[in-house]
Amino acid sequence: MAAGLHALRPVAGGAAVAAGLAALILGTLAVVAWHAGGLSGLGPWDWRAVWFTIWQAVVSAALSAALAIPVARALARRRFPGRAALVTLLGAPFILPVIVAIMGLIAVFGRNGAINDALRTLGLPEFSIYGWQGVILAHVFFNLPLAVRLILQGWQAIPAERFRLAESLGFGPRDVARHLEWPMLRAVLPGVWLAVFLVCLTSFAVALTLGGGPSATTVELAIYQAFRFDFDLGRAAALGLVQIGLCVAAMALARWIAIPAAFGAGLDESRHARAPRGWRVGMDALAIALTTLALLWPILAVSMQGLPRIASLPPEVWTAALRSIVMALVSALLALLMCLTLALAIARGRAAWIEAAGMLPIIASPLVLGTGLFIVLRGWFSTDAMALPVTVMINAIMALPFGLRALIPAARTLRADYGRLADSLNMRGVSRLRYLTLPRLARPLGFAGGLAAALAMGDLGVITLFATDQPTLPLKLYQLMNSYRMADASACAVLLMAISFALFWMFDRGGRLA
Amino acid sequence: MLEFRDIQVTRGDFTLHADLAVAAGERVAVIGASASGKSTLLSLVGGFLAPDRGRILWRGRDITDLPPGERPVSFLFQDQNLFPHLTVAQNIGLGLRPDLRLNEAQRTRVAQVIEEVGLKGLDQRRPANLSGGQQSRVALARVLLRARPVLLLDEPFAALGPALKSEMLDLLARIAAETGATVLMVTHDPRDAVAFAPQTILIDQGTAMPPAATGPLLDDPPPGLRAYLG
Numbered sequence: 001m002a003a004g005l006h007a008l009r010p011v012a013g014g015a016a017v018a019a020g021l022a023a024l025i026l027g028t029l030a031v032v033a034w035h036a037g038g039l040s041g042l043g044p045w046d047w048r049a050v051w052f053t054i055w056q057a058v059v060s061a062a063l064s065a066a067l068a069i070p071v072a073r074a075l076a077r078r079r080f081p082g083r084a085a086l087v088t089l090l091g092a093p094f095i096l097p098v099i100v101a102i103m104g105l106i107a108v109f110g111r112n113g114a115i116n117d118a119l120r121t122l123g124l125p126e127f128s129i130y131g132w133q134g135v136i137l138a139h140v141f142f143n144l145p146l147a148v149r150l151i152l153q154g155w156q157a158i159p160a161e162r163f164r165l166a167e168s169l170g171f172g173p174r175d176v177a178r179h180l181e182w183p184m185l186r187a188v189l190p191g192v193w194l195a196v197f198l199v200c201l202t203s204f205a206v207a208l209t210l211g212g213g214p215s216a217t218t219v220e221l222a223i224y225q226a227f228r229f230d231f232d233l234g235r236a237a238a239l240g241l242v243q244i245g246l247c248v249a250a251m252a253l254a255r256w257i258a259i260p261a262a263f264g265a266g267l268d269e270s271r272h273a274r275a276p277r278g279w280r281v282g283m284d285a286l287a288i289a290l291t292t293l294a295l296l297w298p299i300l301a302v303s304m305q306g307l308p309r310i311a312s313l314p315p316e317v318w319t320a321a322l323r324s325i326v327m328a329l330v331s332a333l334l335a336l337l338m339c340l341t342l343a344l345a346i347a348r349g350r351a352a353w354i355e356a357a358g359m360l361p362i363i364a365s366p367l368v369l370g371t372g373l374f375i376v377l378r379g380w381f382s383t384d385a386m387a388l389p390v391t392v393m394i395n396a397i398m399a400l401p402f403g404l405r406a407l408i409p410a411a412r413t414l415r416a417d418y419g420r421l422a423d424s425l426n427m428r429g430v431s432r433l434r435y436l437t438l439p440r441l442a443r444p445l446g447f448a449g450g451l452a453a454a455l456a457m458g459d460l461g462v463i464t465l466f467a468t469d470q471p472t473l474p475l476k477l478y479q480l481m482n483s484y485r486m487a488d489a490s491a492c493a494v495l496l497m498a499i500s501f502a503l504f505w506m507f508d509r510g511g512r513l514a
Numbered sequence: 515m516l517e518f519r520d521i522q523v524t525r526g527d528f529t530l531h532a533d534l535a536v537a538a539g540e541r542v543a544v545i546g547a548s549a550s551g552k553s554t555l556l557s558l559v560g561g562f563l564a565p566d567r568g569r570i571l572w573r574g575r576d577i578t579d580l581p582p583g584e585r586p587v588s589f590l591f592q593d594q595n596l597f598p599h600l601t602v603a604q605n606i607g608l609g610l611r612p613d614l615r616l617n618e619a620q621r622t623r624v625a626q627v628i629e630e631v632g633l634k635g636l637d638q639r640r641p642a643n644l645s646g647g648q649q650s651r652v653a654l655a656r657v658l659l660r661a662r663p664v665l666l667l668d669e670p671f672a673a674l675g676p677a678l679k680s681e682m683l684d685l686l687a688r689i690a691a692e693t694g695a696t697v698l699m700v701t702h703d704p705r706d707a708v709a710f711a712p713q714t715i716l717i718d719q720g721t722a723m724p725p726a727a728t729g730p731l732l733d734d735p736p737p738g739l740r741a742y743l744g
Contacts, residue, residue: 417594420562426583431613439599 014345017338018357021397025360028372029244035375036237046235048214049222050242056132056218057200060139061193067140068147068192069185071291074284075148076155077275086288087152089295090145095451095504096299096497097458098142098205099474103481103493104298105129105138105210107305114301134210135218139203143196145295150195154188155181173276190257198250202243202365205460205474209481219243223367227465233375240368247363299497306490313491317476321495324457324473327392328503332453334396339403339448344437346404347411358404361397369394370462387466395456402455403448410444439514446511450504457500473499516664516696518722521558521568530554532722534715538573538663541690541697542725543707546717547742552700555715555722556666559698560589572664583612588662588695590670595653596641602628602652603637609656623659631655631685647678651685658689665690667699683710704732704743 075087093101109115109129116126129137158180166176204220211217217225219239226236275284342358345351370390377386414437422436438445460474471479473496480489518532530551536542544552557563558570561582569578577585588609596605603624610620628637631651641649650671657665667686671679687710690697698715701707707714713725718738735743 418597420560420582420589420591421594421597423562423582424560424587424589425608425612426581427608427612428583435600435604435608435612435614436597440597 013341014348014354015351017341018345018351018354021338021400022357022360025364025369025397028369028376029240029364031375032237032240032244032368032372035234035372036241037234039238039241041235041238042242045214045217046222046239046242049217049219049239050246052132052216053201053203053218053220053246056135056139056216057197057203060136060143060200061196063136063140064143064147064196065151065189065193067144068151069189070283070287071144071148072151072155073181074287075152078281078284078288080288086292087149089292090149092501093142093145093295095454095458095500097460097474097493097500098138099209099460099477100302100458100493100497100500101141101298102138102206102209103306103477103490104302105134105141106486107301107490108298109134109137130210131213132211132216135203135206135216138206138210139196139200141294141298142206143199144291146199147192147196148291150192151185151188154184158184173280194250194253194257198247198254198362201246201250202367204365204367208460208464209478219246220365220367223371224464227371227374228467233371236371237375240365240371243365243368244363247365251363302490302493303497305487306492306494309487309491310495313488313495317473317480317488317492317495320471320473320476321499323388323470324496325499325503327388327395327472328453328457331392331395331399331456332449332503332507334392335399335403335452335456336445336449338396338400339407340437340441340445342400343404343407343411346408347415355404355408359401361400364397366394366398366459366461367465369397370465374465383466384468384470387463387468388470390466391459391463391472392456394462395459396452398459399448399452399455402451406444406448406451407441410441414440442514443511446507446509446514449511450507453503453507454500457503458496515571515573516559516698517569517571518555518558519569519571521565521570523554523558523563523565523567525554528554529720530717530722531720532558532568534722534724536696536698536713536715536725538696539694540713540725541687541711542699543711543714543728544698544700544717544722545702545704545707545714545739545742547738548702550717551720551722552717553668555717556589556668556698556700559585559664560587560666561585585664586662587664587666588657588660589666590653590657590668592668592670592672595670596649598641601638601640602633602644605641605652606656606659609660627655627659630658646674647682650674650678650682654682654685654689658693661693661695663693663695665693665695665697667697669700669702679706680709686710708732 075083106129107113109127111126111128119126128134162180163176166180171179202220203218204224207216207218207221208224211221219242223236223239223243226232226239342354346355346358373390373394374383374386377390418436418440422432427436458474459472460478463472463475464478473492477489477492477496480492515538516536518534521530521532523530528549528551532555544555546552554563558565561577561580565578569576571577572586582589597608600608604614606627607614607616607620607624610616610623616624625637628634631654633648633651633655636644636648641652644652653670671682674682683706689695697711699706699711707728711728714728714731715725716723716731716736716739718736731739732743
């Protein structure tokens with residue numbers, strides 16, 4: 001088999017990465033499961049965490065999806081200056097560090113925030129951002145934009161001819177909704193709900209900062225508490241086993257409900273037929289204005305507080321920033337290397353298990369992986385020695401599904417368009433990489449690298465498991481918050497946000513210019 | 515001599531048989547109804563498709579298991595013959611070394627073929643800034659430069675207008691003569707076959723017939739070909 005022989009090398013690379021990945025993730029999960037020794041060690045407190053995890057994820061997802069409908073409809077049928085910028089802005093929360101958004105929400109909804117100031121003035125009871133309501137608020141803040149983008153894609157997938165036909169038949173807005181929009185929403189909403197549900201199921205940083213206590217502890221947070229406060233590895237592992245079960249069950253749901261891709265094409269066009277006039281204009285304007293406000297206000301609030309103090313941040317914050325940048329870059333390069341190898345092998349087809357291995361990180365939550373790796377490595381390394389490498393590795397792994405989603409279609413197109421030409425010219429190995437693969441895949445590679453770098457930069461997850469004297473920037477920020485140095489924490493948040501966006505911009509821009 | 519020895523390839527409900535030989539230096543048209551297997555025949559020689567049975571030999575040497583780039587073959591595809599992100603000179607230079615590490619003599623050679631196909635001064639352009647005819651010339655320049663003994667053409671000029679196409683066929687004939695290449699050219703236009711190829715392989719009902727003289731074959735076509743020509 002000539003073609004078979006020739007195909008061997010790239011597929012072997014992909015198979016090696018996939019096998020390593022599967023061994024690492026499944027091996028770690030197996031260690032967790034074995035160490036857990038069943039679920040008998042879990043008390044009522046732990047089961048409350050399980051219940052809360054499911055409950056808050058169901059509610060957060062439902063709220064995000066429901067609130068997203070009017071916003072997506074407004075964006076789909078209205079054209080206004082700044083619309084493209086707003087659609088881009090809706091993508092920003094994905095790379096916004098969770099801890100920064102939380103600082104922003106505290107600045108607006110916290111005890112001294114504008115909302116509670118207004119409530120006090122009106123003589124109404126205060127709103128507390130700490131507790132289950134804060135957790136859900138933060139989840140909606142993060143996932144509403146995602147839901148809007150997904151639903152907007154659904155709206156724009158309705159062919160313009162349908163709207164023209166509806167118009168020619170004299171449909172009013174109600175008829176359009178009934179015959180065109182509701183059928184689309186019925187098809188799209190379950191997937192949107194599930195996408196948000198999955199994100200909220202493994203929520204850690206939000207629960208860590210805004211939740212806690214018996215009524216607002218997620219399983220991930222309970223793992224952290226069992227690990228750090230009780231140093232009860234058996235219970236941490238048992239909780240990890242529960243978390244794996246939750247993720248697997250959610251993925252089983254995904255067998256029936258297709259999750260739409262978050263970064264699909266076509267967010268910016270296909271002209272909509274004549275949009276309805278009258279009171280619906282005001283309603284759409286309101287939906288768009290409220291969304292913009294909800295997105296920007298927290299970020300602006302924390303920026304106003306933080307910006308003036310950046311220059312006077314203590315040196316250990318700058319050290320942490322530098323440490324985080326290096327870690328994010330290493331993590332992004334690792335993720336890119338794995339993504340590219342996997343995507344090239346997947347593009348050659350015939351290896352479904354390689355693709356499955358690339359998607360494994362979805363069922364493994366960072367804290368579960370962290371617990372497992374700690375159990376495996378503790379015989380050889382001190383906590384301090386493993387903290388940063390384990391964090392870098394897990395962040396790289398967690399970025400894989402997103403990177404692959406960007407790279408696989410591009411790699412398939414590349415192979416279909418230029419695979420034969422490159423084969424016939426005997427382009428292989430480094431030459432092929434340099435003159436074909438890298439230049440043609442520069443854009444998705446830059447995008448994937450930017451995502452990986454920004455996610456790693458802002459991550460406040462696994463690192464919290466390790467009592468390390470080498471904090472990352474998000475961990476440093478969390479420590480400042482915990483010691484009530486809110487002014488410094490705000491400045492630190494601005495710095496972290498700026499670096500995360502800058503990292504994403506550099507990679508993405510680099511890919512576009514290449 | 516290029517030999518197809520008892521070749522059989524099946525993909526889904528499509529099967530192609532070929533048991534024939536093409537003399538070295540011959541120019542052969544490959545004709546047949548659409549989806550009859552013309553491209554399949556070329557892919558077998560090019561190494562993009564492995565036969566289920568049978569061997570392919572070039573000058574007595576079995577090339578069936580060689581990867582595409584190590585075969586004595588240049589291939590012009592229907593489209594995507596150039597890398598859009600590389601310059602004309604780079605696209606052509608790849609024909610000499612896939613890693614583009616050209617020495618002085620090789621660079622001179624690239625400049626020569628660029629001039630020979632009439633693209634002087636355009637060597638730093640990218641394909642997007644060339645006309646369709648110029649793009650074909652770049653691909654042909656690379657064929658000239660590689661000078662592989664077998665040249666496979668899968669309707670590379672189909673998108674060009676008639677005048678431009680016959681110009682390209684002339685250039686192609688010159689290059690084939692210069693390199694002494696054995697040419698297999700897929701076409702659906704009998705006039706191309708008459709103009710360019712003294713011999714023709716007819717593919718009919720899953721079988722590639724041995725090459726026959728083009729003129730008589732088209733003057734007195736067998737039933738399958740007659741139905742196709744209309």
